[in-house]
Amino acid sequence: MKQIILITGASSGFGLLTARALADAGHTVYASMRDIAGRNAKQAEAVLAEARERHVDLRVVELDVTSDDSARAAIDSVLREAGRLDVLVHNAGHMVFGPAEAFTAEQYAQLYDVNVLGTQRVNRAALPAMRKQGKGLLLWVSSSSTRGGTPPFLAPYFAAKAAMDSLAVSYAGELTRWGIETSIMVPGAFTKGTNHFAHSGKPSDTAVEAEYMEGPYAGMPDRILKGLASLEPADADAAEVATKIVEVVDMPFGKRPFRVHVDPSQDGAEIVNGVADRVRRELFFRAGIDELLTTKQA
Numbered sequence: 001m002k003q004i005i006l007i008t009g010a011s012s013g014f015g016l017l018t019a020r021a022l023a024d025a026g027h028t029v030y031a032s033m034r035d036i037a038g039r040n041a042k043q044a045e046a047v048l049a050e051a052r053e054r055h056v057d058l059r060v061v062e063l064d065v066t067s068d069d070s071a072r073a074a075i076d077s078v079l080r081e082a083g084r085l086d087v088l089v090h091n092a093g094h095m096v097f098g099p100a101e102a103f104t105a106e107q108y109a110q111l112y113d114v115n116v117l118g119t120q121r122v123n124r125a126a127l128p129a130m131r132k133q134g135k136g137l138l139l140w141v142s143s144s145s146t147r148g149g150t151p152p153f154l155a156p157y158f159a160a161k162a163a164m165d166s167l168a169v170s171y172a173g174e175l176t177r178w179g180i181e182t183s184i185m186v187p188g189a190f191t192k193g194t195n196h197f198a199h200s201g202k203p204s205d206t207a208v209e210a211e212y213m214e215g216p217y218a219g220m221p222d223r224i225l226k227g228l229a230s231l232e233p234a235d236a237d238a239a240e241v242a243t244k245i246v247e248v249v250d251m252p253f254g255k256r257p258f259r260v261h262v263d264p265s266q267d268g269a270e271i272v273n274g275v276a277d278r279v280r281r282e283l284f285f286r287a288g289i290d291e292l293l294t295t296k297q298a
Contacts, residue, residue, distance in 0.1 A: 003249060004082040006030045006074070008065055008122060009092030011043045014141055014187065014241050018089060019047070021242035022249060023056035027087075030078050032063035034070070065092045065118025068125075075125040084133055087249055088126050090119045090168075091141040093161070095200040097221070099212040100155035102203030108156050111201075115160035119167060127180070134179040134298030135253065139245060140168040144188045144261065147276065148269030151224045157200075169280065172258070173289075179298035183248050183256050186273065188263030190238040191229045228265070236264035253297060 005022055009015040010031035019031040036044040044060045051058035059081075063074035078085055093115045096103065119140070130136035143161040150158050165184065172182035203209045213221070241262045248256050259277060261270040284290045 003027045003086040004030075004078065004084055005087040005089065005249070006032060006061070006063075006078055006085060006126070007089040007091055008032050008063060008118065010047075011040050013091075014238065015089075015091040016047070017239050017242040018091065018245050019058060020050070021239070021246045023051065023058035024054070025246050025250065027249070028057040028059070028082060030059050030061045030074075032061045032074055034062065034064035036060060036062050063122075065121055066113050068121050071121040071125040075122070075129070079129055085126055085129055085136070086133075087137045087139060088122065088130070089139045089141065089245065090122065090164070092118050093141070093164075095154070095157045096202065097153055097157075097200040098203040098209055099153060099217070102205045102209040102212065103156050104204045107201070107204055108159075111156050111160050112163065115157075116163045116167065119164055123171070127175075127178075130180055131175075131178040131298075136180040137249065137256065138168070138171065138175065138180060138182050139248060140164065140182070140184045141241075141245075142168065142184050142186045144186050144263045144267050144269035146186075146269065147272040148188070148263070148267035150267075151228065153221060153224055173284070173292045176292050176295040177298070179295060181253065181256050181295045182258065184259045185241060185245055185248070186259060186261045186263065186269060187238075187241045188261075188265045188267055188269070189228050189232070190236060190241075190264075191225070191232055231265040231267070233264045240264075254295060 005027050007015050007019050007029065010019045011033035019029050023029045031047055033040045033044060047058060047060050061074050061077055064070040094111060096111060142165040145158045146162040146165045168182060168184050175182060244260050244262050248260060259273055263269060281293060284293050
């Protein structure tokens, strides 16, 4: 069944791969990105040109997840054009790399603004319409770093993704009675196929950074990145994340999984999440609120 889908952070990486895959599957897809009249103008035009060439319903909408006004405007635009919103994919995110101490508090706040608060802004803009519909899907693109084996020098990103994942879990129980399903996609550390590592941010406090990099941790960044790459099978393909998202979207209402892992490196997140999600379910049963584990169309 054709769905109306909005994806945040769809200018590149998992977001763009997912937008293409969902459009190819026959859905109407809004690939959102910020500053489509400026820095992302060429990318926006490339997406629209691709849609024309491939004869798919892939559209572009302006959305800066760090702005309440932008979030509301984007959702309003989708609702005006399509009349509804069936699926919201929370994908927008940014990565940083460096010693945790060398990042300022302001940098942490900026990262949380994109990776965590951005989801809240878009939810507050989209959920009133989705609740009124009585049916929908929130699909959150999390990370195996929230509970898997995590190397150093990625602390701000890991912390932000963990916060987003926690928010997704809490939202899940609060939306079932509105007919809105939750599914959390958990990609592993793909070192190829996205710009996550290539475009990662750096610490502002270069003096502290230098104390690490020129001191006892000299050479460690390269060892970490090479080590992660070595764990990744040669045939690992970031597009598999998009494929799994399409599978979840295309499943019948009520049959979608709560969490899906796509982690070729097997960093252990699937094991830890399996325990955590089971404990959550058990707590709901013990507390007598287990009906909140099942989404029913309102």
